[in-house]
Structures are given as C-alpha cells and as structure tokens.
Amino acid sequence: MTIENRIQHLLSQMTLREKIGQMVQTHSTSDANKDLVRQGLIGSLFNEADVEKVAEFQRVSIEESRLGIPLLIGRDVIHGFRTIFPIPLGQAASWNTDLVEKAARAAAREVAPTGVRWTFSPMVDIARDPRWGRIAEGAGEDPVLASAMGAAMVRGYQGEDLSHPDSIAACAKHFVGYGATEGGRDYNTADIPERTLRDVYLKPFKACVDAGVSTLMAGFNEIDGVPASGNAFTLRQILREEWKFDGFVVSDWTSILEMIVHGFCADAREAAREGTLAGVDMEMESTCYLDHLESLVASGEIPQARIDDAVRAILRIKFRLGLFENAMPAVPQAPFAAREDDLALARRLARESCVLLKNDADLLPLGKSMRSLAVIGALADSPADQIGCWSFDRHLPDIRTPLAAIRDAVGEATEVRYVRALADEPAQSREADDAAIEATSSSDAAVLFLGEGERLSGESHCRAFLDLPAHHLDLVKKIHALGKPVVVVLITGRPLTIPWVAENIPALLVAWHPGTMGGPAIADLLFGDHAPSGKLPVTFPRTVGQIPLYYNHKNTGRPPIEVERKMPMGTPLDPVGFCSCYLDAETTPQFPFGFGLSYSSISYGPTEATVEGDSFHITAQITNIGSRAITEVVQLYVRDLAGSVTRPVKELKAFQKISLAAGESRIASFLLRPDDLAFHHRDGTYGPEPGEFQAWIAPDSQGGTAARFTLS
Numbered sequence: 228m229t230i231e232n233r234i235q236h237l238l239s240q241m242t243l244r245e246k247i248g249q250m251v252q253t254h255s256t257s258d259a260n261k262d263l264v265r266q267g268l269i270g271s272l273f274n275e276a277d278v279e280k281v282a283e284f285q286r287v288s289i290e291e292s293r294l295g296i297p298l299l300i301g302r303d304v305i306h307g308f309r310t311i312f313p314i315p316l317g318q319a320a321s322w323n324t325d326l327v328e329k330a331a332r333a334a335a336r337e338v339a340p341t342g343v344r345w346t347f348s349p350m351v352d353i354a355r356d357p358r359w360g361r362i363a364e365g366a367g368e369d370p371v372l373a374s375a376m377g378a379a380m381v382r383g384y385q386g387e388d389l390s391h392p393d394s395i396a397a398c399a400k401h402f403v404g405y406g407a408t409e410g411g412r413d414y415n416t417a418d419i420p421e422r423t424l425r426d427v428y429l430k431p432f433k434a435c436v437d438a439g440v441s442t443l444m445a446g447f448n449e450i451d452g453v454p455a456s457g458n459a460f461t462l463r464q465i466l467r468e469e470w471k472f473d474g475f476v477v478s479d480w481t482s483i484l485e486m487i488v489h490g491f492c493a494d495a496r497e498a499a500r501e502g503t504l505a506g507v508d509m510e511m512e513s514t515c516y517l518d519h520l521e522s523l524v525a526s527g528e529i530p531q532a533r534i535d536d537a538v539r540a541i542l543r544i545k546f547r548l549g550l551f552e553n554a555m556p557a558v559p560q561a562p563f564a565a566r567e568d569d570l571a572l573a574r575r576l577a578r579e580s581c582v583l584l585k586n587d588a589d590l591l592p593l594g595k596s597m598r599s600l601a602v603i604g605a606l607a608d609s610p611a612d613q614i615g616c617w618s619f620d621r622h623l624p625d626i627r628t629p630l631a632a633i634r635d636a637v638g639e640a641t642e643v644r645y646v647r648a649l650a651d652e653p654a655q656s657r658e659a660d661d662a663a664i665e666a667t668s669s670s671d672a673a674v675l676f677l678g679e680g681e682r683l684s685g686e687s688h689c690r691a692f693l694d695l696p697a698h699h700l701d702l703v704k705k706i707h708a709l710g711k712p713v714v715v716v717l718i719t720g721r722p723l724t725i726p727w728v729a730e731n732i733p734a735l736l737v738a739w740h741p742g743t744m745g746g747p748a749i750a751d752l753l754f755g756d757h758a759p760s761g762k763l764p765v766t767f768p769r770t771v772g773q774i775p776l777y778y779n780h781k782n783t784g785r786p787p788i789e790v791e792r793k794m795p796m797g798t799p800l801d802p803v804g805f806c807s808c809y810l811d812a813e814t815t816p817q818f819p820f821g822f823g824l825s826y827s828s829i830s831y832g833p834t835e836a837t838v839e840g841d842s843f844h845i846t847a848q849i850t851n852i853g854s855r856a857i858t859e860v861v862q863l864y865v866r867d868l869a870g871s872v873t874r875p876v877k878e879l880k881a882f883q884k885i886s887l888a889a890g891e892s893r894i895a896s897f898l899l900r901p902d903d904l905a906f907h908h909r910d911g912t913y914g915p916e917p918g919e920f921q922a923w924i925a926p927d928s929q930g931g932t933a934a935r936f937t938l939s
C-alpha cells in the first residue's frame with residue numbers, strides 16, 4: 228500500500244478530535260499531556276531531553292491510544308547534537324556545502340537513536356543586521372549562499388531515505404522575513420516589499436523546498452501588517468500553490484496565540500481560525516487549535532477539508548519517516564561517546580569556518596619553537612562560550628578549548644602563559660590586566676581572545692552596540708603598546724565593530740563560536756598546520772550606525788563617492804559630496820561580504836565573458852603567487868546595469884572552493900544561464916530581462932575586474 232493510500236485509510240478512521248490532535252505539539256511531558264496523548268489529542272512532542280520520558284510518551288501513543296499513531300519527536304538540533312559544529316553563520320563562512328551536509332548527517336545520526344526524528348533546522352533567514360542575535364543561526368546576508376547552505380543541511384538531515392533510522396525530518400525556518408526584523412530587535416516588524424520578499428528572503432526557503440525539506444516553521448514576525456503565522460499569501464499562495472510544497476508547517480513557539488498580542492486576532496479562537504486557514508498545520512506549545520478547532524469546524528468557519536489537508540500532510544511525514552514501523556528510541560538513555568570521525572569532521576569544519584581578516588607581514592602562522600607565548604582572554608578557555616547558541620545537548624567533556632589545543636600544538640618547547648583577562652564580567656580585575664601585560668612583556672608573542680560569549684548570542688539576544696567592552700579595548704591597546712607581535716582571535720556569534728583592532732592589530736582571525744573542536748581548529752591555523760580558507764558570509768560594519776550595511780545594495784541616484792571626511796565647518800550648506808554618505812563615518816564596511824585571506828596570495832586575472840548558446844561562459848585565470856598550497860573560494864558576481872526596476876550593484880551567482888598548489892594557475896570557469904539573471908520585474912513577472920551586464924570572478928564582493936556582456 229502506498230503512503231498516500233495508508234494516509235487515506237487512516238484518515239477515514241479518525242474522529243475530528245483525533246485529527247485535531249495531530250495538529251497539536253507540546254514540550255511538556257506532564258501527566259495531563261500524557262493523558263491527552265492517550266486520547267490521541269497530541270501529535271508531537273519537542274525539546275524533551277529525557278529519553279525515557281520520550282519513550283514513555285511514545286509507548287502510550289502507540290499502545291494506548293485508539294489508533295496507535297506515533298508521536299513525531301522534534302528538537303532544536305541546530306548545529307550538532309552531542310558533537311557541536313560551528314554555529315550556522317560559521318558553517319556558512321566555510322562556503323563548503325559538502326562539509327555542511329556531512330555535519331548535518333552526523334547530527335542526525337547522533338540524535339535519531341534518542342527517538343528524535345525531526346529537527347527545527349536549517350534556519351535560512353537572510354540577515355543584514357548584526358544587532359539581531361539570531362544572525363548566528365543562519366547563513367548571513369546573501370540568498371545564493373543561504374540557499375546552498377540550507378539545501379545542504381536538508382540533504383544531510385534527511386539523507387537519501389527519510390525512513391532510514393539515522394534520518395530526521397528537516398524544518399526550514401522561520402518562514403518568512405524574520406531576519407528583516409526592525410532595528411535588529413527580535414520578534415519585531417518586518418516591512419518587506421513583495422519583490423524583495425521574493426528575490427531575497429524567499430529564495431533560501433525555495434531552495435530547501437526544492438531539496439525536499441519535510442517541514443517549515445512559520446515565524447514570529449509580521450510582514451506588512453500580517454503575522455507570518457497567519458499569512459495566507461506566503462503560506463498558501465506561495466508555499467502551496469506556487470511551490471507545491473507537500474510537507475507540513477509548524478508554528479513557532481506560541482506564535483499562533485501571539486497573533487492576539489500582534490493585534491491581528493481578538494482572541495484565541497480567532498487565532499486558531501487565522502492560523503489554520505492561512506496554512507499553519509501544527510501549533511507549537513499554545514493550545515488554540517486544541518481548544519477551538521472543533522467548534523470552528525462545527526460552525527463552518529473552518530472547512531473539514533482544511534483539517535484533513537493539515538492532518539494528511541503531518542501523517543505523510545510520519546509515514547515517510549517510517550514511524551509506524553519504528554518510532555521507539557533505540558537506546559534507553561542516549562549513551563554518548565563522540566565518534567572519532569565526527570570529531571575530526573567538527574575540527575575540519577571549524578577550521579574552514581575561520582576567516583583570516585588581517586595578516587600584516589605574514590605574522591601568521593606562528594612558529595612552534597617560540598620560547599614563550601602569552602594567551603590572553605577568558606574566551607580561550609571557556610567551553611560553554613565556544614560552542615555558541617542552541618547547543619543544550621552538547622557533550623562537555625569532548626570540548627577542546629583553544630588554550631588546551633595551543634598547549635598541545637607547541638608541546639614542551641614553548642611555555643604557554645595563560646591569563647584569564649578580557650572576561651565577560653562587568654568589572655575587569657586590575658590584577659588580571661596587570662598579569663596580561665606582564666605575560667605579554669615576557670613572551671615572544673601574544674594571542675588575544677576577544678569577542679562575545681555564548682550568553683550574548685542567539686534568540687532574544689539583540690545588541691544596540693557591537694563594540695568590544697571598553698575595558699577590553701583598553702587592555703588590548705596597552706598590550707599592543709608593548710611592541711610584541713599580537714594576534715587577535717575573535718570568538719563571536721555575529722560581526723562586531725572593531726575599528727581600532729582592525730586598524731592596529733597585525734593579525735586578526737574570526738572563529739565565530741566554533742563548536743566542540745574549535746580549539747584544535749584554531750591551533751591548526753595559528754601554527755600553520757592548515758591554512759585559513761573561510762570567507763565572510765556577512766558584512767562587518769565599521770560602526771553600528773552604518774547598519775543595515777550589506778554588499779548587494781542598490782546604487783541610488785547618488786552613490787557614495789570618496790569624499791574627504793570632515794564635519795561641515797563653513798556655511799550650513801557646506802557640502803560633503805551631496806551623495807549618500809555620512810558626515811561622521813565611512814560608508815564602506817570594515818570587511819566586506821565574501822572577504823577572507825590565507826597564507827598565500829591569489830592573483831585574479833581579468834574576467835572574461837563569452838557567449839555559449841543562450842548562456843555565458845565567465846572565466847578568469849587565478850594563480851597562487853605565494854609559497855604554500857591554499858584553498859580559495861572563487862566567487863562569481865553579476866550586475867544588471869539597467870532593469871525595469873533598480874538592481875543591486877552586485878549579486879553573488881555562484882562559487883567554487885578550489886585548492887591551488889604554490890605557483891599553480893587555473894582557469895576558474897562558470898556557466899551563467901539566463902535563469903541565473905532572473906528577478907521579479909516591475910510588472911511582477913519573473914525572468915531575465917535583456918540588457919547590459921557586468922560579471923566579476925573575484926575573491927570577495929569588492930574585488931576582481933569586470934567583464935561586460937549583453938543578454939539579448
């Protein structure tokens with residue numbers, strides 16, 4: 228019998244209440260909820276860490292409810308389960324979709340034996356505002372990179388066969404526009420014109436649907452006055468009618484009930500109606516559906532067919548997962564010993580996630596035969612901080628800190644002098660500062676660990692200021708004044724504003740929150756066992772006043788020109804260029820999207836474009852002009868010089884991560900098809916428009932030389 232037949236057969240046996248039960252999700256394993264499970268009135272349990280409680284709820288659902296429909300057990304396995312990989316923003320910085328897919332697979336394999344067969348990942352919210360704490364959870368500011376990363380995670384979690392015991396259903400979230408939250412303040416308003424919604428924010432979700440994602444999660448935000456969890460335009464017209472998505476949509480935590488707070492619904496009954504009719508199939512945590520759907524169907528406000536559609540979609544995923552054959556946790560309590568291959572993968576992905584932002588005079592890599600090395604900063608030895616947000620299942624004993632890894636790397640030859648200064652504590656102790664200065668003075672070099680701890684990152688952790696704490700910067704300046712070689716490693720869940728460090732410190736590596744094996748990964752790079760290859764998935768602004776600042780912006784009628792920055796001292800009309808710029812800050816970023824250095828230099832020859840049928844072959848010669856082999860993320864950008872609507876000054880269209888031996892030259896080549904140039908026109912139609920274009924094969928969003936071509 229096919230899955231669709233099995234669904235139909237089961238649906239025909241279900242009462243309305245049992246159907247509504249499938250649309251109810253809770254995190255609580257209370258006795259009252261166990262009884263609801265027994266009545267068939269709960270369809271999903273999530274974020275229950277105790278495997279035995281999960282097993283008991285699953286047993287009750289299968290053995291004691293009338294129809295024995297298994298629960299779908301969900302969990303936030305966002306960047307690993309016990310073995311934690313870099314935060315998704317860090318994974319995106321690797322631009323290595325193969326590794327990201329493998330990491331998702333490893334996470335699925337670790338969590339599935341506990342009975343969890345559904346993760347609320349990948350988060351593919353485009354984020355152009357680093358004040359938003361959740362920028363850590365996504366793939367940054369670009370739709371093409373976020374699409375590639377989201378699809379890779381879906382493939383990793385779901386595998387070739389969703390019913391395989393190691394496979395788990397993925398969940399693309401938060402549908403849609405959550406990352407455009409006003410002011411970078413979580414849960415806030417997102418005013419997004421439909422064209423931008425379609426050409427930027429929806430793209431990674433479409434990529435996940437095309438990759439076969441089983442579920443989506445509706446967001447907390449509103450879009451142009453309509454909450455994402457009650458938005459028929461996105462949930463029904465786009466997701467179902469245009470994209471033919473056949474999985475199901477779960478709300479976010481109480482986001483159905485919160486439509487009352489939004490001022491969109493008068494009460495819980497209206498929230499149940501709006502959420503269901505708009506297309507949210509399962510309600511997370513709040514009980515509007517459980518409490519009101521039966522009466523809404525009885526009154527005819529909700530057609531029975533809509534309930535059947537929701538339940539059909541939920542059962543479809545349960546059948547595809549093989550839950551009716553195998554739903555019980557495979558282990559009584561999840562025993563845990565990290566697999567060596569998973570730890571090696573975590574180390575490699577963390578290494579490839581690190582981005583080298585500066586390396587004056589090739590200060591890095593450091594030698595291993597220094598007499599002594601000062602390691603300064605609490606973030607060098609803080610397991611909880613290095614693994615970042617959404618990692619509540621991490622296996623702490625496996626976490627290797629940078630301090631431990633540095634000691635391992637240099638061995639007895641070098642004395643490592645560690646000082647726990649630069650801590651995330653309100654008052655920095657004078658002693659720690661003095662000790663840091665003393666340790667640096669008496670060492671050959673110093674590595675400073677700066678940034679933001681895990682407790683400042685993630686959901687509802689938004690920041691109006693992105694500077695380093697003043698007392699941290701004071702100490703960095705004092706250490707720098709000692710004249711010793713100083714390296715800064717940034718441990719962070721987001722871009723920070725670090726103008727003085729960027730200006731004065733000779734070597735700067737951003738490691739994000741690098742996960743369980745972040746320490747060895749950082750040491751591998753500091754001492755040159757491997758060369759950095761990461762590139763920024765998000766712009767680093769110079770100051771928070773520049774935000775939003777992103778590379779694929781519009782040109783405006785008066786783009787910023789380089790003007791001599793001065794506060795107007797003359798007449799009130801004393802001009803500063805009459806262009807889109809500031810009186811008191813640069814308009815350029817500290818570090819641009821796509822930027823990242825390595826331990827050798829790559830030279831890019833001129834970009835060339837040749838016609839190939841209806842497509843274009845874009846090529847450029849790239850040469851490793853340095854003395855060691857490295858891996859380079861070669862990026863293809865395009866500009867549509869004039870469209871029926873204004874077009875971004877650049878758009879990433881493709882990328883390749885290629886290795887080059889010292890002195891090796893290679894022709895980087897991309898095939899650009901007309902559909903790669905498609906966008907939503909002034910009249911709303913979608914496709915490429917004829918006209919003049921520029922293309923760059925470049926090391927980042929600011930480099931490379933342009934080729935022109937004409938699409939007829």
Ligand code: GLC
Pocket residue numbers: 274303347400479480686
């Ligand atoms: C949270 C988050 C969502 C998460 C869910 C379950 O509020 O917004 O990303 O998956 O609740 O924990």
